[in-house]
Each structure stands twice: as structure tokens, then as C-alpha cells.
Amino acid sequence: xxxxxxxxxxxxxxxxxxxxxxxxxxxxxxxxxxxAYELQxxxxxxxxxxxxxxxxxxxxxHHFNDAAKSYGELGAMRIPGRxxxxxxxxxxxxxxxxxxxxxxxxxxxxxxxxYDIRDIQVRIAEAPAKLFPAFRLSPAxxxxxxxxxxxxxLGNHFSDEILRLxxxxxxxxxxxxxxxxxxxxxxxxSLLQFLDRRLQSLDAKELIGTTTGLEMLWDRSxxxxxxxxxxxxxxxxxxxxxxxxxxxxxxxxxLAANTIRLKTEVLALRPGGPKASVVLKPxxxxxxxxxxxxxxxxxxxxxxxxxxxxxxSPGKREAIRNLSYASSTKVLIHCKERFWENDPKYGIFxxxxxxxxxxxxxxxxxxxxxxxxxxTSPPQSKGLTTAYSFQGDIGxxxxxxxxxxxxxxxxxxxxxxxxxxxxxxxxxxxxxxIDKISRFHPELPKYADDHASMVWDQxxxxxxxxxxxxxxxxxxxxxxxxQTEGAVHFAGEHCSTDQAWIQGAIMSGxxxxxxIVTR
Numbered sequence: 001x002x003x004x005x006x007x008x009x010x011x012x013x014x015x016x017x018x019x020x021x022x023x024x025x026x027x028x029x030x031x032x033x034x035x036a037y038e039l040q041x042x043x044x045x046x047x048x049x050x051x052x053x054x055x056x057x058x059x060x061x062h063h064f065n066d067a068a069k070s071y072g073e074l075g076a077m078r079i080p081g082r083x084x085x086x087x088x089x090x091x092x093x094x095x096x097x098x099x100x101x102x103x104x105x106x107x108x109x110x111x112x113x114x115y116d117i118r119d120i121q122v123r124i125a126e127a128p129a130k131l132f133p134a135f136r137l138s139p140a141x142x143x144x145x146x147x148x149x150x151x152x153x154l155g156n157h158f159s160d161e162i163l164r165l166x167x168x169x170x171x172x173x174x175x176x177x178x179x180x181x182x183x184x185x186x187x188x189x190s191l192l193q194f195l196d197r198r199l200q201s202l203d204a205k206e207l208i209g210t211t212t213g214l215e216m217l218w219d220r221s222x223x224x225x226x227x228x229x230x231x232x233x234x235x236x237x238x239x240x241x242x243x244x245x246x247x248x249x250x251x252x253x254x255l256a257a258n259t260i261r262l263k264t265e266v267l268a269l270r271p272g273g274p275k276a277s278v279v280l281k282p283x284x285x286x287x288x289x290x291x292x293x294x295x296x297x298x299x300x301x302x303x304x305x306x307x308x309x310x311x312x313s314p315g316k317r318e319a320i321r322n323l324s325y326a327s328s329t330k331v332l333i334h335c336k337e338r339f340w341e342n343d344p345k346y347g348i349f350x351x352x353x354x355x356x357x358x359x360x361x362x363x364x365x366x367x368x369x370x371x372x373x374x375x376t377s378p379p380q381s382k383g384l385t386t387a388y389s390f391q392g393d394i395g396x397x398x399x400x401x402x403x404x405x406x407x408x409x410x411x412x413x414x415x416x417x418x419x420x421x422x423x424x425x426x427x428x429x430x431x432x433x434i435d436k437i438s439r440f441h442p443e444l445p446k447y448a449d450d451h452a453s454m455v456w457d458q459x460x461x462x463x464x465x466x467x468x469x470x471x472x473x474x475x476x477x478x479x480x481x482x483q484t485e486g487a488v489h490f491a492g493e494h495c496s497t498d499q500a501w502i503q504g505a506i507m508s509g510x511x512x513x514x515x516i517v518t519r
Contacts, residue, residue, distance in 0.1 A: 004088040007510055008038070015042050015517035023516060024049065024278060024290075026266055027298035029057025030502050031491040031509035033251040034089060035296050038513050040256060048260040049280060052461050055252045055260065057298075058493075059502065061243035062452040064334050064407065071243045072332035072407035074454035076502050077363075078102065081236020083503040085510070090240060093250035097238040101350025101366040103212075104149050105237070109351030113364075114440040116355040117210045121440040124149065124354075135207050138200035150211040157198045158229045161186075170230065173223055174497045177479040183223070187474040191225060192218035210356040216415030217326065221469045227497060239366065247502075268308035269297060271486030279308070294519075296512045298492040298505075300325070301481070302463025315480035323477045323494060325464030327457045329418040331359075331411040331433045334450035338406035339443055340364055342399075346441075349397070358421055359436045360413035365406055370397040410437055410451075418465070422455030429453050467494035482508070489515050 001009070021044045025032045028050035036046045054060075060075035078100040079086050090097060104110060110124045115131055122130040128146040137145065141153050148155075165173075165182065172183030191214065195205055209215025214225075228234075240246050252260055267287055268279035276295045281287045297304070301320045309320070340348040341364075350366035410433040413421065421429055430451035438444050456465035469478075474497075482495045491508040498504030 002084055002088070004085050007514070011038065011510070011514050011517055012042070014514065018517070020044050021516060022293040023047075023296060024276075024292040024294070025296045025298065026269070026278070027057065027492070028052075028055040028248070028252065028260055028262070029298055029492065030059060030248060030251075030505040031298040031493070031495075031512075032057075032296065033248055033255075033509075034506050035298075035491060035509035035513050036255055036259060037251055038510065039516070040259070042517070046255075046259055048255070049264045049266060049278075050260060050262050051265045053263050055262075056245050056248035057505075058456070058462055058466065059244050059248050060454065061245035062332055062454075063243065064405075064450060064452070066334070066405045068401075068405050070334060070405050070407050072334075072365075072409055072452070073239075073244055074330045074332065074452065075456075076244050077409075078237045078239055079502065080231070080233040081238070082231055082233070083498075083501065085506040086502045089251070089506060090247060093247060093254070095246050095250065096241040098241055099350075099366060099369065100237040100239040101364075101369060102234060102237050103352035103354060103361065103363075104151070105351055108347075108349060110149065112346060112348045113351045114353040114355075115211065116353065116357060116436075116439050117207075118356065132207075135203040136201055137204055137207070141200055141204045145207070150207050153199075153204055154195070154208045154212065154214075155229075157195070158226060160198075161194075162226060162230060173227055173230070176474075176482055176497070178223075178475050184475055186223040186226060187221055187469075188471045189222050190219050190471050191222045193471075194222040211354050213354065213360045213412075213414060216360070216413065216417055217468065219470060220324075220326070221471045221473060223474060224469055224499070231498075233501070241367075266299065266307060268310070269295070269304075269488065270308075270310045271295075271488045272311060273486065276487040293487065294516050295488045296509070296516070297488055297490050298509070300462055300464060300492060301467075301494055303461060305463075312485050313480070313483070316483060316485055319477040319480040322473070323467060323481055324470040324473050325494075326414055326466055326468035326500070327416075327418040327422075328414050328465030329411065329422045329429075329453065329455045329457075330409060331421070331429055331453040332451060333408045333410040333430065333433060333437070333444070333448050334405065334452075335408065335444070335447040336405050336449050337447050338365075338368070338402045338404070339447050340408070340441065341368060341402040341406070343443075353437075353440060355436065355439075357436045357439070358413065358417050359411035359433050360417055361409075361411070362437055363409035363412060365408075368397050368401045368406075408437070410434070414465070418455070419457060422458060426451070426453055466500035468500055482511070484515060 025048045058075040063071045169182040172179040178184040263283035265281045270277040349369040353362045489512040491512040493504040495508040496504030
């Protein structure tokens, strides 16, 4: 029995023989929708309140108005192979998955996609001859980067650290508060500090940072990255056919009629005694206070911070104030023809080009790639193997698709660059992205005909892209973040150790359901 099935079976058994409950869910993102879906299947009465005019939260697909029904992802865009909870609900909703070809995902990517670093534009596969000489690397670092890819230097150090973990250390990394001394040390160490203690050359840090984009996240806890490496979140990546927003939309359709109230803002939340109080403001109406038997609050802490929250414990208030979120900006460039596929000098079907310019990473759509053939590449070094290993060569599939429109994720960046790009107007932002991509795709301006973007820091209902912890956050705040307050239960990716992933949101939603049916 899978972990998902086991938890759902446990929830069902805990719920048996108890009175049906009235539950108010705040937020129609993935955590709230899954919680509502499972509670309704158990015949509880559920109302979902959502301030936005759509469901999905930070699962946000932008659909362009063209004959090909082109779209791009402004939020979540991929599902790792081991994310079983996410895959369970994809299957439950009758949706289909296809491969998502990530950066360094296969031989085609490495041979054909670009680095644009230190004003050198070069195919990734040519970096050892044309880019690496510009960096003063140690002999060992140069050998590793040349034999694999540049980020393998980082992966090697991750692997060494993971191999030194005991079973208790590893379990503690996935707990709401680190238990072992080693886990606490990793929680309190930044990625930059981790590298500074291990790298043999200063230039290796720059090379790693620019070929992964991670230099914008140097200040984050290294425990975050080790968790992803342990789980292999770069392996077996897939995307939902038709757009990632198909999942929240299907979940919403499965709920009883009138369950979800869109465009209804939460103004206040008070846990109270046996029941909670929520002040709501439907669009165009005045505030209304309502009493709730149970509440599942999935509101991101950046939004919850500005609400009237009274009666919360000091630890919860501290977590709301201080739990860290990352900045991210995404810019989609719609093109009337997929020149990156159609032009023989490119022939790019999926993957990403990486840059030290403000755009950081450019992702090509994976939807027109043929099936992978077995890889002829040698096994990669341990460490970061899941994110930076070749999984087979992938070529083009349908010529008529290549001749038609497509969408580049023209910029996916984090941190300072996300805020800097986000400070521009949408048109200015798109022009900057086009200009930067033109450094290695000079024909882009004649094909680009539309754009869309999302600056997640500026989203009124998100106030940040995703929770991504700074040193000490796990120990200091995460346990209090998930702690129940009276009749109020908490969920969302920020209330999990799978932060920044749909998986974390779903798991947190089911945890809140289990807490409620236990009472």
C-alpha cells in the first residue's frame, strides 16, 4: 500500500462513527482543494473561501489566444517522479502526464542549449573548451565539471554530506523541527557557507551559481537543498498535458456545487475557544463575521501577516512574522513560430539555456519532443545526479507543431533578480527578456508577438513565490507554523518540508484533514 493510500485509509478509519463536521477552508490552492475534496468524500460539510477570481493559488497557467491554444506556466511547472501524493491526485482526476525536460535533462539539452556567462555565449557541451578556461578552477573541479556538467561540482559536495548522515540525521531533516545536532547544524548553515567551507577555488562558486541560478539563493538554508537531493526532485520530471492548472480546476469541479466562494477576502481570523471566528468580505459587499466549527487556513504567511489575527499563540505569531519566502518572477514570450525547434542550427526540444544575465534561465517547451532513446553518456558522479544527469537523447517529433506557435519561459529567476525584473512594467519586462535572449537567439524579435508575466512578490494573494527557508527557520519556526490554534488548522506548502512543491501543499492539506477527523 502506498503512503497516500495508507494515509487516506487511516483518515477514513479515524473518521468512522463520529458526527459530521462543518469545515471552512481558507484558500483554494492545492492544499485547500485537496482538503475540501477528501472532507466532502467523507460527507462533511465544507465551504472554501478564495480571495482570487480563480482556483489554483500558485499553480497558474497562462493560456494565450491562438489557434494552437498555446500556454505557459507562471507558477508550478513540473512534478518529480517521487512526488507520489501529487501523482495520486493527477491520476484521481483523470489527467495525463508527459515528460518535462529540465536543464541538463538529456544529451540534446547539453549539446544544443546555451550558456551565456561572462559575455561568452556557448553551447553547454562546448563549455569545457570555450567557457571553463575563463574560470580559475582547481584541477579536481575542472575534471569533474568537464566529465559531467558544471553543477556536478556542487553535486559532489552534496553527495559527500548526504553519505555522512545517519538515519536519524536524515529523518530529522524532514521533521518539523530538527532533532539531531547534525540536522540542526545543516538547518543553521546557508548554502553559501556550505560551499565556502568546501570549494577549492573562488571561481567555482561563481560557476556553480551561474549555471544553476542558485547564487540568488546563497542565503537559504543548505538543508532545503539537501532534502531535494535526498528525494531526487530532479528525476522523472513530468508535466500535466493541457497545463498544470488542469489539476486544481478538476479538483474544483469534483466538489459539490457552490462549495467555493471566489472573490471573497478574509479580513480577520480568530481561533477562539471551541469554535473559530472569520471575518469575510465578498466582492462588492461589506464585511461579514461568521463562526466556524473548524477552519483550515492555507493562506500564505505573507498575506496572513497583514490580516487581523487575534488570539494566536506567541509562537504562531512569530512564525507568521518570520518564516521566509523566496522571490520569483516568470516571463512568458509567445512566438508565432517555434524557431528554436524549426531552425536546423538549434533543433532544441525542451531543456533550458542558462545565463548570468537578469533572465537567469530560459525554458523551452517539452510538448513536441519525441520519446527518449537510451543514453550513451557515462554515469554521472554522485550528488545532484537526479537534477543533472542525462536520461537519454530526445529529438523533434511533429514538424507541423514546430511550424506553429509556441511559448518560451523567457525568464525564470529568483531573489534579487526577480525583484529587479519585477520592478519594471510588463512591457518593459518583456522587452528586457527578449533583448537578453537575443544574445544567443538573435532572431527572437521577429517571432515574438505576445507576452505574459508574474511577479509573485507583487501578487496580493501570495506575497511571495514559495516558502524557502533561511538558516535556522526550520528549528525556530516550522513546528509553530503547523501547530493547530484552537479550531484553526494550518496547511499550505509553507507548512511542510516539501516547500515550493505541489507535493508539500497536498501533504499538508491531508495532515489538516487527519487532525480534524481525529477530534
